[in-house]
Amino acid sequence: MSFEYLNNILKPMLEGAQVTVLLFIVAIVLSIPLGFLLTLAVRSSFKPLSWLASTYIYLLRGTPLLLQLLFIVFGLPLLPVVGEYLVLDRFVAACLGFILNYAAYFAEIFRGGLLAIDKGQYEAAQVLGLNKWQTTTRIVLPQMFRIALPAVANESVTLVKDTALLYAVAVPELLHFAQTAVNRDFTIVPFFIAGIIYLIITLTLTTFFKWLEKRFKFD
Template identity: 85%
Template sequence: MSYEYISTILKPMLEGAQATILLFLIAIIVSIPLGFLLTLAVRSSFKLLSRLASGYIYVMRGTPLLLQLLVICFGLPMLPVVGDYLVLDRFVAACLGFILNYTAYFAEIYRGGLLAIDKGQYEAAQVLGLNKTQTTIRIILPQMFRIALPSVANESITLVKDTALLYAVAVPELLHFAQTAVNRDFTIVPYFIAGIIYLVMTLVLTIFFKWLEKRFKYDRE
């Protein structure tokens, strides 16, 4: 294929990649802190809150993300009485679906990080005279984030690839424009270009999280 053809299809694909990146940023920025709050809810001494949070995680992790997106985009507006109030812009609905799903996954990652911290850390904090809040902020949370960081990195890379599901709910993004070019021009070149763009995005994320891991390592030393 000529350079002219590649440059022709590259422009709309890069425009689609903007929607992909925007969805990723919104989902990651919102779901990471929400995941931590959900972890606290699971560990809460208030049994009802803990059970509701655990049930939420079970449902969101136990059902496909695509199914959740379809329910939010097309299912909720079909509900009687309230359906008319639940009609959302497709991109907004997709953002909501990704946030709800990845909040559950990040919550489990944080829970694993907390469980990996030795109980002696809590006892040592008591010996030093730290209260529960000081222990959590100064000792527990830094260790939890350090332990959870590799898993957070992997889940973030998975999120980039999962943004391709936008195609299934008719949101114009990278894969949508690649598929349009394939159908129009009867060539698989757009697929390869889309793959390269995804690889570039995941490479940037990988470099960023490697830098974070080194930063945490140096801070610990």
């Protein structure tokens, strides 16, 4: 296998990797705060809001991400009356699908983090004279994020790997270019290169989260 061939297939695959990384960044930046809002909605004393948030989480976690992507990309335009207004750019549609799906998972992670906080923390805050806002921002949220961080890290790595599903909705990402090269050249080398690129991305992400864990002194 010549260096020239490796160079020729590596260039488009790196372009595909840029799409993969861009999708990951958009999805992670928007799904985490949306997931936290869903957690607050589930815990709301306003029952209709809590029920809607719980139903949303159940539906998004209970159905395959691939099905959700296919519905957003190919299903929404088929809806009567409004379908013609719901035709989205493939990449935008994919981002929307990932954001909505992973927000449901992050919501459950944050809910678990809140449940793990000892009730004594709330009582201690009352003894110290802290109001509800101060208790939430100074005591509850820092501990929740600290507890949830390992699970968030794991879900983030899963998100990187799930970006390969873009292949199913015809978004030219890393796996798309690898598969194209395999079909054209009858060699599995592009698959190995794609695997190495995914490993580099996940290694970088894992290293970042380990740094965060040390920063927050997570044991």
